[in-house]
Amino acid sequence: MVVLSQQQPPLDNTFIRTCKPVANTLTGIPVIDMASPSSHARLVEACEELGFFKVVNHGVSIDLMARLEACALQFFNMPQADKNRAGPPSPFGYGSKRIGPNGDVGWVEYLLFAAKSASIAHKFNSIAHEDPDTFRRVLEEYVGEMRRVSCEVLERIALGLGLARDALSKLVESEESDSCFRLNHYPPCQEMFQALSGRNLVGFGEHTDPQIISVLRSNNTSGLQIALKDGTWALVPPDQHSFFINVGDSLQVLTNGRFRSVKHRVMTDSRRSRVSMIYFGGPALTQKISPMDSLMGEGEESLYKEFTWCEYKNSVYKSRLADNRLQPFEIAHTKSAAASETDQAVARGAGGQ
Numbered sequence: 261m262v263v264l265s266q267q268q269p270p271l272d273n274t275f276i277r278t279c280k281p282v283a284n285t286l287t288g289i290p291v292i293d294m295a296s297p298s299s300h301a302r303l304v305e306a307c308e309e310l311g312f313f314k315v316v317n318h319g320v321s322i323d324l325m326a327r328l329e330a331c332a333l334q335f336f337n338m339p340q341a342d343k344n345r346a347g348p349p350s351p352f353g354y355g356s357k358r359i360g361p362n363g364d365v366g367w368v369e370y371l372l373f374a375a376k377s378a379s380i381a382h383k384f385n386s387i388a389h390e391d392p393d394t395f396r397r398v399l400e401e402y403v404g405e406m407r408r409v410s411c412e413v414l415e416r417i418a419l420g421l422g423l424a425r426d427a428l429s430k431l432v433e434s435e436e437s438d439s440c441f442r443l444n445h446y447p448p449c450q451e452m453f454q455a456l457s458g459r460n461l462v463g464f465g466e467h468t469d470p471q472i473i474s475v476l477r478s479n480n481t482s483g484l485q486i487a488l489k490d491g492t493w494a495l496v497p498p499d500q501h502s503f504f505i506n507v508g509d510s511l512q513v514l515t516n517g518r519f520r521s522v523k524h525r526v527m528t529d530s531r532r533s534r535v536s537m538i539y540f541g542g543p544a545l546t547q548k549i550s551p552m553d554s555l556m557g558e559g560e561e562s563l564y565k566e567f568t569w570c571e572y573k574n575s576v577y578k579s580r581l582a583d584n585r586l587q588p589f590e591i592a593h594t595k596s597a598a599a600s601e602t603d604q605a606v607a608r609g610a611g612g613q
């Protein structure tokens with residue numbers, strides 16, 4: 261008799277895509293030491309080159325990370341019917357295999373929250389858990405720390421760009437900030453499946469994050485991959501004590517494409533479950549997003565039409581994971597892309613950046 265582990269999500273995996281295993285491990289990942297005062301320039305360089313970097317000496321207690329991971333696992337290990345009480349994710353709540361409202365699927369289950377204490381407390385009315393009060397308190401404490409880390413990183417990026425210290429962090433720090441938080445659980449998938457197909461099962465399909473900045477922490481199971489500039493995928497070696505940070509679409513727009521909203525995805529590990537926790541730092545719904553004047557070189561043309569975060573979010577929720585969500589907001593310029601890139605590099609130089 262085959263005994264299915266309690267961790268297996270209930271649906272079959274017929275519609276979940278597979279991918280060829282990726283051989284390339286990301287070796288030159290920029291590591292930003294928050295204890296070092298000279299991180300500004302390296303942060304800007306990492307946002308331009310990869311749109312992705314790792315943060316160490318961040319001041320978040322390892323114990324807090326471990327406590328949240330334990331609470332999350334207690335939740336994900338509950339019977340399916342209990343987990344379903346926190347669903348469906350519309351957009352916040354529990355979801356399994358289905359990601360977003362437009363047909364994307366992956367070998368993943370998750371809890372999605374709005375990152376505000378009142379919203380978290382409200383959501384806990386429907387979350388079954390053996391110790392819901394502890395889970396809620398730990399979650400609130402962790403989300404508070406994520407807000408701090410993202411603001412500290414954004415402050416340094418702003419200084420590195422020659423902007424006022426709070427030029428970017430104020431967007432996420434504001435009371436009205438529309439940030440969210442996600443706990444993902446990728447159960448192990450049958451080794452047999454992988455052995456037979458020689459492929460990996462997609463946990464979370466390729467996408468960019470729409471917000472300003474995302475701060476990710478996972479357990480020691482690999483799976484995260486990022487797309488490099490040449491379009492190839494690279495594996496990110498896990499590090500459970502550090503944070504991986506990526507530039508989101510909104511920061512790409514604010515910097516007029518100078519920073520890169522990095523494409524990423526998660527492949528499942530056949531034997532070990534992956535737990536990840538991600539804070540998505542977003543602006544207020546009414547916040548206007550467009551390239552910042554002070555970052556534009558002389559004669560540099562805006563690559564994007566102005567939009568509010570609310571407009572962008574509405575558009576995001578009509579899209580599929582892998583879509584280029586910024587495309588409807590791009591301004592078509594008559595020159596060839598290559599020529600205008602050269603012009604803009606020259607203009608930036610002239611602007612003294």
Ligand SMILES: C=C1C[C@]23C[C@@]1(O)CC[C@H]2[C@@]12CC[C@H](O)[C@@](C)(C(=O)O1)[C@H]2[C@@H]3C(=O)O
Nearest residue numbers: 351359360364469470576577578579580581
């Ligand atoms: C398929 C979707 C899920 C998503 C909303 C969307 O329509 C397209 C963007 C997706 C994404 C990716 C980053 C975050 O995980 C997320 C919460 C977000 O803000 O945009 C998810 C959305 C989601 O899972 O609801």
Ligand SMILES: O=C(O)CCC(=O)C(=O)O
Nearest residue numbers: 442444464484526536538
């Ligand atoms: O779970 C992960 O490691 C990454 C998931 C992700 O990219 C997301 O939720 O947007």
Ligand SMILES: [Fe+2]
Nearest residue numbers: 467468469524
């Ligand atoms: Fe993501």
